[in-house]
Amino acid sequence: MPVYRIRGVDVDFPFDAYDCQITYMDRVLQSLQQGNNALLESPTGTGKTLCLLCSTLAWRRTFGEFLRGGGGGGGGSQPSGSQQSGASATPLSPYPVIIYASRTHSQLRQVIKELKATSYRPKMAVLGSREQMCIHEEVSKLRGKAQNNGCHFLCKKRRCRHNNIVTEYMKSNNELGNEPFDIEDLVNIGRTKGPCPYYISRELSKSVDILFAPYNYLIDPGNRRSLTGIPWDNAVLIFDEAHNLESICADAASFDLHPNSVTSCIAKAQECIQLCSFKRSIENSADKQFDPENYAILKALLMALEKKISELVIASKELGYTKPGTYIYEFLSELNITSETSKKLIETIGSASLLLEEGNSGETKAGVKAKSTVSRLETIRDMLDIIFRGGGQNHAKYYRFHVNESRQTSGDSLQVFGSAQA
Ligand code: SF4
Known part of the structure; x- marks a missing residue:
């Protein structure tokens, strides 16, 4: 295979390289040697992937x-x-x-x-x-x-x-x-x-x-x-x-909340209340993790959220409406979901998932039935994680709060999108 010496690095290349490939590998090596980010473009069909692999691996091998x-087999000594x-x-x-x-x-x-x-x-x-x-x-x-x-x-x-x-x-x-x-x-x-x-x-x-x-x-x-x-x-x-x-x-930074998901979560919170009461009655346990009161609060909150979503007024059914990302804090604070209370809520959803997993364990040979509704509860937890991450509201300026009517089923869908620009 031809070997090209580029910026002091010997690069094995499987074919005779075109000039544009040498230039591309030169830029890759430049950014690696200088520890910089690089944004590299090359037309389709110019072998970018091969250039990236060969130049990066050649650079890596200069270390050992x-x-x-x-x-x-074949590799030489292990690094000390x-x-x-x-x-x-x-x-x-x-x-x-x-x-x-x-x-x-x-x-x-x-x-x-x-x-x-x-x-x-x-x-x-x-x-x-x-x-x-x-x-x-x-x-x-x-x-x-x-x-x-x-x-x-x-x-x-x-x-x-x-x-x-x-x-x-x-x-x-x-x-x-x-x-x-x-x-x-x-x-x-x-x-x-x-x-x-x-x-x-x-x-x-x-x-x-x-x-x-x-x-x-x-x-x-x-x-x-x-x-x-x-x-x-x-x-x-x-x-x-x-x-x-x-x-x-x-x-990855956005979420979409449909009232049907909230309804399933309410049913799961109710299931947790029953599982806790049952667990306490047979184990005589006072473990706080299994306090039915926690799940009753979770259920009440989810019901309030479901009601609030159903009361949203959408003037244009086609377009829905959009507000700045910071509106989510206003929306949730009316349900008393704030940076402080969200921590407890996230914790409760975490223990609800565990409880439901245990509760479902006898249902099938593998104990994996009905986990999809557990995961809906986790969607709410992920949503809270995104909204309240870092404890501040700075990231909200990159977001938009969008409400539209779902086409598949009746009910409004609340979407929070990440946006590349402030
Ligand atoms: S992914 Fe999980 S369930 Fe599937 S085979 Fe591996 S360990 Fe088992």
Whole structure:
């Protein structure tokens, strides 16, 4: 393969590079060497992905060899000062970790295909969702938060056999990630050998040179929090096809509240009251977490919210209406939901989710039935998190409060959108 020396870095490139590719790689290396952000454009078909991969990996290798797991194939010496990560027993890299994000998984699949065409073999991992990776016969049929809750529930009780063998599998297969692989390869491993592909990818991601992930893993705070072990302060973030980024950020920071969701949450709050009363009667427990009074307050608040939404007057059914983002504080303060009271509310919703998970545990073999309504309660919690984050109202200036009439069912829908401009 041709080798190009650019800004003092030897870049292996799989083909003879065009001038525009050399220029592109030069700019990538410039920003990496100077530790600056770069916004790089190049016309379609000019091999941006290949240029990004080759130049970034060549730069990364100037620090030291790539990580290797397993029998030491092909990678050279381990960097000094490295530590062992839990299950994978591959050393953590003391060097910058490259996080390569793209919008969809099919775009990532294409990037991984391009990596295979290069001479670089960094230790890698690819992240995906449970929807793509879960192989549990019941949980794999669920979607969204219901699926996440079902998985958490089973793992907590050690009732997913696929999860139970991940650590063992990783210990005896720590060469995984030495060669480029895709989500489909992980799912095949799960189906043929048994370990959960989702948790294999999570384990692998703790100790890699390059991590491939869809945008939402970096942008959505909940997803980001779940990525433990990634040294964010020593990472290079690459957003491929970044023109999609703005709308994805706005989506991640916005919420949409439909009265039907509030109605389901009221039913769940009522269920919590009954579960608590029952729990107290058989366990004679005075545990505050299971105080029915808390859930009665939650139910009353949700009923007031439902009523308030139903009373909103919309002059134009077509357009709805829009107010500045700060209006949400006025709207909620009339229900006595403020920065102070929201903390208690968020706590109560958290314990309600636990209570409902436990309450549902006897309903099916896996105990995952009816989690979708639990997740609606969590939508309210996420909404409060967005509104009251940081305890201040500064971020509200970037938002708009929009009310419109839902076309599918009767009832107003309240939407709060993030906006790129103040
Ligand atoms: S741990 Fe089990 S339930 Fe969770 S994603 Fe893996 S296979 Fe599915």
